[in-house]
Amino acid sequence: MKRVLATGTFDLLHPGHVFFLSSARALGDELYVLVARDSMIRHKAKPIVPEDQRLNVISALRVVDKALLGSEKDIFEPLYEIEPDIIVLGHDQTFDIDELQKSLKEKGFQAKVTRIDESLKCPLYSSGRIVNKILERYCQDKA
Numbered sequence: 001m002k003r004v005l006a007t008g009t010f011d012l013l014h015p016g017h018v019f020f021l022s023s024a025r026a027l028g029d030e031l032y033v034l035v036a037r038d039s040m041i042r043h044k045a046k047p048i049v050p051e052d053q054r055l056n057v058i059s060a061l062r063v064v065d066k067a068l069l070g071s072e073k074d075i076f077e078p079l080y081e082i083e084p085d086i087i088v089l090g091h092d093q094t095f096d097i098d099e100l101q102k103s104l105k106e107k108g109f110q111a112k113v114t115r116i117d118e119s120l121k122c123p124l125y126s127s128g129r130i131v132n133k134i135l136e137r138y139c140q141d142k143a
């Protein structure tokens with residue numbers, strides 16, 4: 001059994017998330033997903049949807065075998081429990097693969113890190129675009 005781990009914020013779900021998770025699942029036999037904690041998201045605007053609600057929705061997807069909330073302190077902490085064989089990064093996740101692979105090895109993890117470079121383009125292919133569209137529509141109406 002090859003256990004694949006994917007991670008992300010997954011605010012305001014869209015088909016790009018489904019594409020990413022389905023592609024990740026296809027790399028192994030089961031898919032675990034770590035949902036980023038509200039407190040850990042510092043590289044972009046805080047999510048609209050609270051972490052428990054983001055977890056609830058990700059858990060309900062058919063391609064996902066198990067979803068968990070991440071740690072609020074240390075991104076490596078949940079890996080001791082999950083024991084992934086493969087860690088999948090998405091096309092725009094800023095982690096450097098070689099650096100992440102090195103840190104994992106130093107901490108004794110066997111997981112191989114790989115990236116899904118492909119991205120899905122559809123009318124609203126990112127959470128940020130959904131937020132911008134809502135802002136455009138409702139802020140214009142008020143102006």
Ligand SMILES: Cc1cc2nc3c(=O)[nH]c(=O)nc-3n(C[C@H](O)[C@H](O)[C@H](O)COP(=O)(O)O)c2cc1C
Nearest residue numbers: 007008009010035036037040070071074075078093
């Ligand atoms: C191996 C790995 C473990 C992670 N563990 C956690 C974690 O425990 N808690 C957390 O909040 N974020 C964790 N993250 C980070 C996020 O889930 C997410 O990848 C990062 O915030 C970038 O988010 P985005 O792709 O949604 O922008 C981890 C990322 C990786 C690659």
Ligand SMILES: Nc1ncnc2c1ncn2[C@@H]1O[C@H](COP(=O)(O)OP(=O)(O)OP(=O)(O)O)[C@@H](O)[C@H]1O
Nearest residue numbers: 008009010016020090091092119120125126127128
């Ligand atoms: N259109 C897409 N095609 C392929 N993968 C995607 C797509 N959108 C998001 N992903 C992947 O899904 C995972 C979670 O993404 P995230 O929660 O950051 O969503 P996002 O739509 O990219 O958000 P934002 O617009 O805030 O950057 C990441 O690994 C990301 O690369």
